[in-house]
Amino acid sequence: MFTVPIVDISSYVAPGGAADERALVARSLDDACSGVGFVQIVGHGIDRSAIDGLTSALDEFYALPLDTKKRYTRPGENRGYSPPKSESLSMSLGVAAANQMNDFYEAFTVGSEWTGFPGLDLPAASYPANTWPDAAPGFRPAVETWFGAARSVSRILLAAFTDALGLEPGYFDAMVDHSIDVLKMNNYTLPEGEIELTGELTGMGAHTDFGILTVLWADQVPGLQVLDHEGRWHDVQPADGALLVNLGDAMARWTDDRWRSTVHRVDPPVIDGRIIRRRSAAFFFDGNHDAVIQTLPGHAPADRAGYPPITVADHLQAKLAGMKSGIAPDGADREARRVLAAR
Ligand SMILES: O=C(O)CCC(=O)C(=O)O
Numbered sequence: 379m380f381t382v383p384i385v386d387i388s389s390y391v392a393p394g395g396a397a398d399e400r401a402l403v404a405r406s407l408d409d410a411c412s413g414v415g416f417v418q419i420v421g422h423g424i425d426r427s428a429i430d431g432l433t434s435a436l437d438e439f440y441a442l443p444l445d446t447k448k449r450y451t452r453p454g455e456n457r458g459y460s461p462p463k464s465e466s467l468s469m470s471l472g473v474a475a476a477n478q479m480n481d482f483y484e485a486f487t488v489g490s491e492w493t494g495f496p497g498l499d500l501p502a503a504s505y506p507a508n509t510w511p512d513a514a515p516g517f518r519p520a521v522e523t524w525f526g527a528a529r530s531v532s533r534i535l536l537a538a539f540t541d542a543l544g545l546e547p548g549y550f551d552a553m554v555d556h557s558i559d560v561l562k563m564n565n566y567t568l569p570e571g572e573i574e575l576t577g578e579l580t581g582m583g584a585h586t587d588f589g590i591l592t593v594l595w596a597d598q599v600p601g602l603q604v605l606d607h608e609g610r611w612h613d614v615q616p617a618d619g620a621l622l623v624n625l626g627d628a629m630a631r632w633t634d635d636r637w638r639s640t641v642h643r644v645d646p647p648v649i650d651g652r653i654i655r656r657r658s659a660a661f662f663f664d665g666n667h668d669a670v671i672q673t674l675p676g677h678a679p680a681d682r683a684g685y686p687p688i689t690v691a692d693h694l695q696a697k698l699a700g701m702k703s704g705i706a707p708d709g710a711d712r713e714a715r716r717v718l719a720a721r
């Protein structure tokens with residue numbers, strides 16, 4: 379049976395949580411991360427009101443006319459509004475969609491800005507300034523609240539993962555103290571002006587996430603699917619109040635795939651040619667632009683070369699070029715083959 383385990387992380391959320399409870403949590407996380415590579419977390423301490431604020435913000439913005447939303451596009455940058463069919467997630471793996479079409483989701487992306495780290499002189503290419511939609515005045519405050527909450531949970535999870543990997547506390551600190559954090563808020567609905575969903579349009583194509591870990595809030599509307607180790611797709615819906623957490627490519631590289639950057643995709647239900655609207659918000663904890671991701675001590679394979687070292691910025695750049703411009707990245711062959719075999 380395929381299930382995404384539920385882990386209560388409250389002992390890590392509470393300062394000074396009991397060591398034996400934390401050890402149990404770390405064990406459960408290790409099981410989940412070396413198994414499905416997805417976990418549902420409860421006891422995350424985020425207030426219900428922050429989630430309600432986020433969903434209202436999404437509703438307020440996405441209800442705007444397409445022409446208004448398009449005022450907030452930022453071509454070539456991982457910020458602002460992405461209209462339907464402007465991106466292809468499967469191209470981040472180097473897999474062209476079967477029908478050569480882009481994904482039908484629309485998204486709005488915000489993230490950590492270079493101005494937020496005075497004195498560090500960070501490159502604006504990795505830390506672009508945000509665009510906020512003035513046509514949806516409630517959007518910014520609610521999204522900033524969610525961003526802060528998801529950001530704290532991602533740090534707490536990294537502390538738990540550090541224990542789960544048997545590393546000394548703080549092992550990753552110097553790699554995440556000016557992390558590229560990105561929140562991508564997705565809306566899956568019938569693109570404006572289309573009466574019926576035609577052909578084989580994909581909600582969001584198969585991909586792995588690019589960073590360290592992802593904290594994913596998602597509607598309970600079905601649509602998210604996860605690829606298991608045997609090449610079968612499984613539906614995943616979060617339990618009430620749970621957040622989904624999945625690992626990204628940095629974690630897979632650090633552990634030489636003992637922990638997987640699990641391939642996933644999204645196809646919301648279509649009934650009589652109409653999509654059941656679905657929303658999600660993926661918070662990507664990506665690490666410092668200049669952090670070098672290389673196999674952790676004790677994880678290097680004995681019989682073959684592991685992943686070559688790569689900086690966070692170079693990895694993200696290659697993946698985003700696939701997603702936004704259809705330029706296939708090098709070295710994603712293994713996951714690409716698994717996606718093709720699963721069809
Ligand atoms: O919509 C979802 O549930 C998943 C979104 C996702 O995978 C992403 O934004 O990377």
Ligand SMILES: [Fe+2]
Nearest residue numbers: 586587642660
């Ligand atoms: Fe994803």
